[in-house]
Amino acid sequence: MTIKNRQITLAERPKGMPDEQTFQFKTEEINDIQQDEVLLRTLYVSVDPYMRGRMVDAESYIEPFQLNEVIEGGSIGEVIESKSDHYAVGDVVIGSFGWQEYYIAKANEVRKIDPSVAPISTHLGILGMTGLTAYFGLLDIGQPKEGETVVISGAAGSVGSVVGQIAKIKGAHVVGIAGSDEKIQFLKDELGFDEGINYKTTKNLAEDLKKACPNRVDVYFDNVGGEISDIVLSQLNTFARVPVCGAISTYNSEEADLGPRVQTTLIKKSAMMQGFTVGNYTDRFKEGAMQLGKWLQEGKLTYRETIVEGFDKIPEAFLGLFKGNNIGKLLVKVSDKSQ
Amino acid sequence: MTIKNRQITLAERPKGMPDEQTFQFKTEEINDIQQDEVLLRTLYVSVDPYMRGRMVDAESYIEPFQLNEVIEGGSIGEVIESKSDHYAVGDVVIGSFGWQEYYIAKANEVRKIDPSVAPISTHLGILGMTGLTAYFGLLDIGQPKEGETVVISGAAGSVGSVVGQIAKIKGAHVVGIAGSDEKIQFLKDELGFDEGINYKTTKNLAEDLKKACPNRVDVYFDNVGGEISDIVLSQLNTFARVPVCGAISTYNSEEADLGPRVQTTLIKKSAMMQGFTVGNYTDRFKEGAMQLGKWLQEGKLTYRETIVEGFDKIPEAFLGLFKGNNIGKLLVKVSDKSQ
Structure with a gap:
C-alpha cells in the first residue's frame, strides 16, 4: 500500500x-x-x-x-x-x-x-522549546529576585505565559502586557499574574505601566519589540535585565524598525539587554525540562x-x-x- | 590675608x-x-x-x-x-x-x-576614573578573548584610548573609530591598534568596518551612540558583548535620538548590551588602579x-x-x- x-x-x-x-x-x-x-x-x-x-x-x-x-x-x-x-x-x-x-x-x-x-x-x-525558552531566558538572563518587578510582553503567548508563572515562583511582582481582555483575565485568574495591561485598549500604556510597576521594572522579558518595548524600556530600574526573546511586532513589517536608541537608557540605569535563542542552552535542556516537569506535577505551573x-x-x-x-x-x- | x-x-x-x-x-x-x-x-x-x-x-x-x-x-x-x-x-x-x-x-x-x-x-x-572606566567596562562586560575583534568608538578619547590598549594586552584584534587622521595615526602608531577608521572622512563606514573586521565584531565598546553605533551593531558576531559607556553624539541634541531598534540584531546574534558607569565598581577600584599602574610601569600601557x-x-x-x-x-x- x-x-x-x-x-x-x-x-x-x-x-x-x-x-x-x-x-x-x-x-x-x-x-x-x-x-x-x-x-x-x-x-x-x-x-x-x-x-x-x-x-x-x-x-x-x-x-x-x-x-x-x-x-x-x-x-x-x-x-x-x-x-x-x-x-x-x-x-x-x-x-x-x-x-x-x-x-x-x-x-x-x-x-x-x-x-x-x-x-x-x-x-x-510548556515541556518543550517554548517552556525551555521561558525557563532559560528568565532565569539565566533575567534572574528575577524576590520582590522585584518583572514585566512580560506577549504575556499570554506560549513563552510569556510560562515566564510569568516562573517569575511568580521566584517571588516577583509580575505584570503582563497582552492584546485582549480575555488574555488579561487568563493571566490574572489562571496564571496568577499580579497585573495585566491590555495594550490595545489602554489610553496610555506608559501611565498604566507606571501604576502597575510603582518600583519600576527590574526584568523586562521582551517578546514583541516595537513601541511597546520602547515604553517598557523607558521605565527600567537601575541594574535592570532585559532578556530579548522575540520582536513579533516587527516580523511582518517591510519598513525600517526605527525607535528611540537605547544607549542613554542603558547607561543611566546600568541596564542590560541580552538577545538569546533557546538553542544556546542545549547542554542544559535536561535540567530545564526536569524542573518544568516537576513544577507542572506540583501544580506550580499550568498551561x-x-x-x-x-x-x-x-x-x-x-x-x-x-x-x-x-x-x-x-x-x-x-x-x-x-x- | x-x-x-x-x-x-x-x-x-x-x-x-x-x-x-x-x-x-x-x-x-x-x-x-x-x-x-x-x-x-x-x-x-x-x-x-x-x-x-x-x-x-x-x-x-x-x-x-x-x-x-x-x-x-x-x-x-x-x-x-x-x-x-x-x-x-x-x-x-x-x-x-x-x-x-x-x-x-x-x-x-x-x-x-x-x-x-x-x-x-x-x-x-589613566590611573583615575577614565582608566577605571575602560578597565571595568572592557574586562567585566566586554570580556575580550584572544583573537577576538574589539571595536571602540571615541577611540582616541580618554576612555577609548585605554580600552584599546587593554584589549591588545588581552590579545584581541583592535579597531578604533575616531574623527581625525591625527587621531587614527595616534591609535595605530602610539597605542598599537590594528586598524583605525576616520568616521569623518570615510566614504562608507560600514564597508571600512567590514574590511577592518573580517570576522565581525565580538566586543563593541560604545562611547558615542548614534549612527556610528548603528553601523557597528549591524556587524556584531554571535555572542557579542557591547559595553555601553557613553553616547556623546547625542548629549547636546534636543532632537529625539531615533535609530534602528536593536532587538532583532540582539536576538539574531545572541548579543548583549550592558550600560554601566564606573561607580558600579567602587568596591573594585583598588584592584583596577593597581593593575593599571602595573601595566603603566611595565610599559604595556601608555597615555x-x-x-x-x-x-x-x-x-x-x-x-x-x-x-x-x-x-x-x-x-x-x-x-x-x-x-
Missing part, C-alpha cells in the same frame, strides 16, 4: 505578511523505509513566530527555509513502521520534521517522549494550548500568531494517536 | 550645546578652616562628557548639578593649609571639588595621591593628555570635548604645584 504524504512547502519568500502565495501544498509518495529508519505519522505540528524569520533569506542564528522544501519545525509523530531497534510501532516521538503528514526519520533524528507523564502536546509547549484541527489549517494557524489569536501555545493537530 | 576663590557655577540649564550663558564666573572669599579640614589650591580639573548629563534636571545615575552651585567634577589640589592630622602642607590630593581655584575640604572628602609613582595628572586619567592651561579656559575646554578637540584625557591645569 503506498502512502500519500501531504506536505506544505515554502513557495515564495514573503514580503510583509505571508499569504496564500507563500505556501504550497504538495503530495508525494512515501518510499519504503530502510534499516535504522522509522515511518512516522504526524500527530501535532508546532507553529511559532520565529518561523517567520526563516522564510526570508537573511543571515540569522538559524538557516533560512529553502524554497520548495517542506517547512521545518517542531512536530510530534507516532511510529507506524520501524526498522530501528530503538523504536516500536506505537511509540510517540518528537523531532523537527515539520509541516507534513508523514515522515521517514533516521533513528537519531527523533527522540521518544513518554505519553504517561503529561499530554504529548505539552512537549511542543493553556490553542489547538487548531487539521493539516490544511496549518498556514492559517501560523498567520493567526501575528493576529494574536492564540492564548498559550498554538498547535495544529494533524491526526489522532492510534489507540 | 584673605584669599579670593574664583568659581564657575551653572548659570542655566543648557538646551543643545552649552554656551557662555550656561556658566557664570563668581568670586568668593575663603573662610578660615576648621579642625579636620584642609585648604586646597586647585592644580588640575577634569572635564568629561558625562558632566553634560548633569547639567540638565533629568533622572539619571547621578544627581543633576544645582543651579548657581559650583560645577562638581574630578579635581586635584595641593594642601596649602591643614588642620587635619592626615594631611600636611604640600600633600597632593584628589577629590570632586570641581571648577574652583580653592576649596576647603573635610579630611574624608579627599584622598592623598603619591606624586612619585606617575605624574599627578594621571590620577584624573596622552591634552592639557589646557588656565582656570578661565575650563568652559571652553569642556565644550571642546564635543568638537573632538582632545586626544586622550582632557584636563585643565589651574596652577602649578609649589616646589
Whole structure:
C-alpha cells in the first residue's frame, strides 16, 4: 500500500505578511523505509513566530527555509513502521520534521517522549522549546529576585505565559502586557499574574505601566519589540535585565524598525539587554525540562494550548500568531494517536 | 590675608550645546578652616562628557548639578593649609571639588595621591576614573578573548584610548573609530591598534568596518551612540558583548535620538548590551588602579593628555570635548604645584 504524504512547502519568500502565495501544498509518495529508519505519522505540528524569520533569506542564528522544501519545525509523530531497534510501532516521538503528514526519520533524528507523564502536546509547549525558552531566558538572563518587578510582553503567548508563572515562583511582582481582555483575565485568574495591561485598549500604556510597576521594572522579558518595548524600556530600574526573546511586532513589517536608541537608557540605569535563542542552552535542556516537569506535577505551573484541527489549517494557524489569536501555545493537530 | 576663590557655577540649564550663558564666573572669599579640614589650591580639573548629563534636571545615575552651585567634577589640589592630622602642607590630593581655584575640604572628602609613582595628572586619567572606566567596562562586560575583534568608538578619547590598549594586552584584534587622521595615526602608531577608521572622512563606514573586521565584531565598546553605533551593531558576531559607556553624539541634541531598534540584531546574534558607569565598581577600584599602574610601569600601557592651561579656559575646554578637540584625557591645569 503506498502512502500519500501531504506536505506544505515554502513557495515564495514573503514580503510583509505571508499569504496564500507563500505556501504550497504538495503530495508525494512515501518510499519504503530502510534499516535504522522509522515511518512516522504526524500527530501535532508546532507553529511559532520565529518561523517567520526563516522564510526570508537573511543571515540569522538559524538557516533560512529553502524554497520548495517542506517547512521545518517542531512536530510530534507516532511510529507506524520501524526498522530501528530503538523504536516500536506505537511509540510517540518528537523531532523537527515539520509541516507534513508523514515522515521517514533516521533513528537519531527523533527522540521518544513518554505519553504517561503529561499530554504529548505539552512537549511542543510548556515541556518543550517554548517552556525551555521561558525557563532559560528568565532565569539565566533575567534572574528575577524576590520582590522585584518583572514585566512580560506577549504575556499570554506560549513563552510569556510560562515566564510569568516562573517569575511568580521566584517571588516577583509580575505584570503582563497582552492584546485582549480575555488574555488579561487568563493571566490574572489562571496564571496568577499580579497585573495585566491590555495594550490595545489602554489610553496610555506608559501611565498604566507606571501604576502597575510603582518600583519600576527590574526584568523586562521582551517578546514583541516595537513601541511597546520602547515604553517598557523607558521605565527600567537601575541594574535592570532585559532578556530579548522575540520582536513579533516587527516580523511582518517591510519598513525600517526605527525607535528611540537605547544607549542613554542603558547607561543611566546600568541596564542590560541580552538577545538569546533557546538553542544556546542545549547542554542544559535536561535540567530545564526536569524542573518544568516537576513544577507542572506540583501544580506550580499550568498551561493553556490553542489547538487548531487539521493539516490544511496549518498556514492559517501560523498567520493567526501575528493576529494574536492564540492564548498559550498554538498547535495544529494533524491526526489522532492510534489507540 | 584673605584669599579670593574664583568659581564657575551653572548659570542655566543648557538646551543643545552649552554656551557662555550656561556658566557664570563668581568670586568668593575663603573662610578660615576648621579642625579636620584642609585648604586646597586647585592644580588640575577634569572635564568629561558625562558632566553634560548633569547639567540638565533629568533622572539619571547621578544627581543633576544645582543651579548657581559650583560645577562638581574630578579635581586635584595641593594642601596649602591643614588642620587635619592626615594631611600636611604640600600633600597632593584628589577629590570632586570641581571648577574652583580653592576649596576647603573635610579630611574624608579627599584622598592623598603619591606624586612619585606617575605624574599627578594621571590620577584624573589613566590611573583615575577614565582608566577605571575602560578597565571595568572592557574586562567585566566586554570580556575580550584572544583573537577576538574589539571595536571602540571615541577611540582616541580618554576612555577609548585605554580600552584599546587593554584589549591588545588581552590579545584581541583592535579597531578604533575616531574623527581625525591625527587621531587614527595616534591609535595605530602610539597605542598599537590594528586598524583605525576616520568616521569623518570615510566614504562608507560600514564597508571600512567590514574590511577592518573580517570576522565581525565580538566586543563593541560604545562611547558615542548614534549612527556610528548603528553601523557597528549591524556587524556584531554571535555572542557579542557591547559595553555601553557613553553616547556623546547625542548629549547636546534636543532632537529625539531615533535609530534602528536593536532587538532583532540582539536576538539574531545572541548579543548583549550592558550600560554601566564606573561607580558600579567602587568596591573594585583598588584592584583596577593597581593593575593599571602595573601595566603603566611595565610599559604595556601608555597615555596622552591634552592639557589646557588656565582656570578661565575650563568652559571652553569642556565644550571642546564635543568638537573632538582632545586626544586622550582632557584636563585643565589651574596652577602649578609649589616646589
